[in-house]
Amino acid sequence: MIQLNELQHDALLEIFNIGVGHAAASMSDIVREEVRMSVPSISFLNRAQAAALLSSAAAGPSRVCGISQHYEGAFETEAVLMFPEDKSLEIVRLMVGEAVPLEELTEMEQEAMSEIGNIILNSCIGTLANIFGQELTGSLPAYHVGTSEEILTASGSPADAIVLMLHIDFILERHEIHGYVAFILDMSALSDLQEQVDRYLAKAMGS
Known part of the structure; x- marks a missing residue:
């Protein structure tokens, strides 16, 4: 498996924190109170490891709510947002x-x-x-409920796919919800992503 060096890892973490910051602003408008979102950590795992992480976060083999979208362009990936099923209802309650x-x-x-x-x-x-x-273009979102393994395999990705896992903290005034975003990548897509990060770093450092 390709491993990011510390500089690449930190750059990707910073980029995702910018992204969820934009999402938090949009979510604040929907729930009519301040939403803070952050990505405290990212990790590269195989599919079995990612499923185990989700199960442990849900305190056992409980059901997970997943929303997936397929993206292609600079690199190809299946992106999946996941919350424990009981937390998804809590989020919906906040919305409505x-x-x-x-x-x-x-x-x-x-x-x-x-x-x-x-x-x-x-x-x-x-x-x-x-x-x-x-350019990165995405499909319409698809909704899934099942075990963590079922959610991660719903895209039809191979068992040896690499999963870039983002741990997301979703914090409101009276609620703190932890979720995950998984980017499912094959080796080619992972290499493309690493190449894009290197280009970004080279530009940022003026080389």
């Missing part, structure tokens, strides 16, 4: 208010979570595209 009955809330979950996924994933990918000066 306390007055909506639970049965109606459940019916709205797919549409609301797809909107959130679209905001967060496009903010991350859009920031990458802008900073790299490249």
Whole structure:
């Protein structure tokens, strides 16, 4: 597996934090209170390791809500935003208010979570595209519920795919929710991403 050096890792972490900062501003408008989002860590894992990480974060093999979009251009990836299923309902409740009955809330979950996924994933990918000066186009969001393994395999990605995992802290005044964004990459896409990061660093350092 290709490993990023410290400079590449820090650059990618900074870019993703810019992206989720844009997403937080959009989310603040929707929930009508300040939303703070950050990416405290990123890691490169194989699919089994990524599934295990999600299961441990959900305190066991509970169901995960995932919103995926396929992107292609400067590099190709399947991007998936994931929250434990109980947390996804909590986020939807924040979006629509306390007055909506639970049965109606459940019916709205797919549409609301797809909107959130679209905001967060496009903010991350859009920031990458802008900073790299490249085109990246995405599909419409797809909604999935299942185990972490089922969510990560829904895209049809091979078992040996590399997963770039972003840990996302989603903080509101009275809530703190932890989620993940996974970028599923094959070796070619991973190499393309590394090349784009190197170009960005060279430009930033004036070389």
